[in-house]
Ligand SMILES: [Fe+2]
């Protein structure tokens with residue numbers, strides 16, 4: 001029986017997920033209202049993909065040797081989507097968007113939904129929020145977190161294609177640069 005609803009996914013993300021996950025999902029959905037305002041896409045399928053896209057990174061689901069985006073796809077395909085009322089086309093769209101979301105994946109996206117998920121996820125790595133996420137992730141080593149902020153920023157720079165995402169990315173890159181300058185200044189050479 002098809003019993004799982006969007007509200008169940010929200011509950012599962014809260015109960016089975018990690019502390020960072022539900023707020024990350026909510027930010028991506030909110031960002032998408034902005035960057036996808038001019039686009040036509042399947043909001044229901046997209047929302048499901050956003051909820052599920054990082055489940056493969058949760059400690060309870062991750063598997064060593066399997067990249068988190070692919071692991072998220074596997075969980076969605078075997079455990080979650082069969083319990084939801086979706087067309088075969090929606091299932092394909094959700095699974096592909098999940099698998100292709102990570103910025104380290106060089107493959108082109110195959111749908112508007114996949115593009116929106118990627119670029120919303122990219123944006124959440126930038127700006128003050130992106131920096132806060134990196135330091136919250138740990139380890140308790142400022143230099144390691146600082147280096148990860150820089151490396152993600154460099155990997156994401158120039159990757160945005162949606163006009164509104166490009167505008168938001170420019171603002172976030174500028175804010176991040178300012179914050180890093182302040183961080184370096186206040187570390188007094190002892191970062
Ligand atoms: Fe991810």
Ligand SMILES: [Fe+2]
Pocket residue numbers: 024053054121
């Ligand atoms: Fe994510």
